[in-house]
Amino acid sequence: MTTIIGVDFSGHRDDRNTWVALGDLTEEGGLLLDSAQPVRRDDLYDALSGVRTPAVAALDFPFGVPRAFAEFLCDKATPRHMVDVWRVVAGLTASEFAEKRGEFVNHRPGLPLSEREPKRAGDLAHHRESYSPLHTVNPNMLPMTYEGILMLHRWHAEQPRRWHAPPLAPRGPEPDRVTLLELMPGAFLKSIGLPYKGYKKGRAALERRDEILGRLAEASAVNLPNLGRVRMACRANDDCLDAVVAAVGAAAWAGDAARFHHPNSDELGDAELEGWIYVPGSDGSVRSA
Numbered sequence: 001m002t003t004i005i006g007v008d009f010s011g012h013r014d015d016r017n018t019w020v021a022l023g024d025l026t027e028e029g030g031l032l033l034d035s036a037q038p039v040r041r042d043d044l045y046d047a048l049s050g051v052r053t054p055a056v057a058a059l060d061f062p063f064g065v066p067r068a069f070a071e072f073l074c075d076k077a078t079p080r081h082m083v084d085v086w087r088v089v090a091g092l093t094a095s096e097f098a099e100k101r102g103e104f105v106n107h108r109p110g111l112p113l114s115e116r117e118p119k120r121a122g123d124l125a126h127h128r129e130s131y132s133p134l135h136t137v138n139p140n141m142l143p144m145t146y147e148g149i150l151m152l153h154r155w156h157a158e159q160p161r162r163w164h165a166p167p168l169a170p171r172g173p174e175p176d177r178v179t180l181l182e183l184m185p186g187a188f189l190k191s192i193g194l195p196y197k198g199y200k201k202g203r204a205a206l207e208r209r210d211e212i213l214g215r216l217a218e219a220s221a222v223n224l225p226n227l228g229r230v231r232m233a234c235r236a237n238d239d240c241l242d243a244v245v246a247a248v249g250a251a252a253w254a255g256d257a258a259r260f261h262h263p264n265s266d267e268l269g270d271a272e273l274e275g276w277i278y279v280p281g282s283d284g285s286v287r288s289a
Helices: 041-049 067-074 082-090 094-106 121-126 142-158 185-191 205-220 228-236 238-255 268-274
Strands: 003-008 018-025 031-039 055-059 178-182
Touching: 003 041, 003 238, 018 041, 018 238, 031 041, 031 228, 031 238, 041 142, 055 238, 067 082, 067 094, 067 268, 082 142, 082 268, 094 142, 121 268, 178 238, 185 238, 205 228, 205 238, 228 238
Parallel strands: 003 055, 055 178
Antiparallel strands: 003 018, 018 031
């Protein structure tokens, strides 16, 4: 049985806003939810370090940074893939990472902010509503980017054969593997035809959360036999809902990864360095080979 984890991640200083939804993939390909609750980042790290395998964990933070910033961080050493960037970031404090971002953004003052604060190639091509991992104003993506990459590095450094972060090639055997999937809940909802805006705040937020919960199983093609267990928590807290949506995405991947949009041969080099947001294809199939 495959363990399924969905994470709504927070890099906030007070470390109280990360939510984790935990469950199991049934033999029929459905998701049997066990819990959805807030955790500290260290709790998340420990939980995944010891989780029963095989497992798929969908995490909603950037696994990498734009190529230009990755090369700026690595100075004279050209990074080949995101693991090289994780290693460099792990050698920086949060303040030093923010200073590096500031140096990078501010050393080209004549350019508009969208170019000084670039998006990753895959996001620019396929997820135009997403923010650059370097964005710092409403929302501030930088703490999430830093804390998430720090966690990825710790996992990979301590148990390199246990972790598979697509599109990088896996190193260990599948039965012993934890697949770490970069997945943005809003992008996942958009890809399956559900409300992806306005469900967090505003007059219609609760109505849209109810619509998401009511149609999530059918739209995702993932049976959710005990969704009622977390329904009230999802209605009350949008972070909880995002964690559950991420878990549904992880279950969909575990059931059939070919349903998802993978980088094509021209995109693969950038995706291996910068990371890639995975969502199902618009027709439930692969949008690019």
